[in-house]
Amino acid sequence: MEVVFLSRQVVEQVEKIAVPLLQSLELELVEVEYKKEGSNWFLRVFIDGISKPVDLDDCAKASEQLSLALDENDPIPGNYYLEVSSPGAERPLKKESDYQKAIGKNVHVSTYEPIDGQRKFEGILENVTPDEVVVASQVIPRNKIASARLSVVFS
Known part of the structure; x- marks a missing residue:
């Protein structure tokens, strides 16, 4: 239970730091995960472009700036690995704006x-x-x- 509470706290704090930083780069925060895998902690930040799809350069720039901001604010106890990436073609639908953008597209809902x-x-x-x-x-x-996500249809 303690790990779940810690994870939720870290996610909330990282979101507060990441949202304005990403907006300044014309990117949006899709999702933040903070998980223990084996003996290591991973902070995964999924981003997308506001006006264009996110690319590798966007991920690298966001990773660099987010790493600096996290070092400065230090919201995470202990060591962790930071991963910044695109949510991919089957992006999760979390926020209201995600659902609105997905109208007319193929989705998978559980x-x-x-x-x-x-x-x-x-x-x-x-x-x-x-x-x-x-x-x-x-x-x-x-x-x-x-859960809900975009779903790719192969013809």
Whole structure:
């Protein structure tokens, strides 16, 4: 339980540092993870471009500046590895703006409990409201969504 609380605290503190820094680079924060793998801690920061897709140069620049800001503010006890990368083609949908940008695109949604006998839904995100999303004509209450992400369709 202590590790989960620590992870949540670190993520919140890193987000506060990262958001304005990334905005100054015309990048947006997608997600922050702080996880222990084996005996090592990893801080993973996923970014995307605001007006264009993120590239390797953007990741390198963000990593360098974020590393300096984290060293200066020191929100993380102990040693860790910093990784800055793109969320990839199957980017998670976390924030309201993520859902809004995904309207008309193919998505994959998993729910905490079955809806009409299903827990996984894939198809075009047709509509988003504060209370629900509509994927391939299936209405899914927002409070039942466990995870959602863009989904690549191979033809």
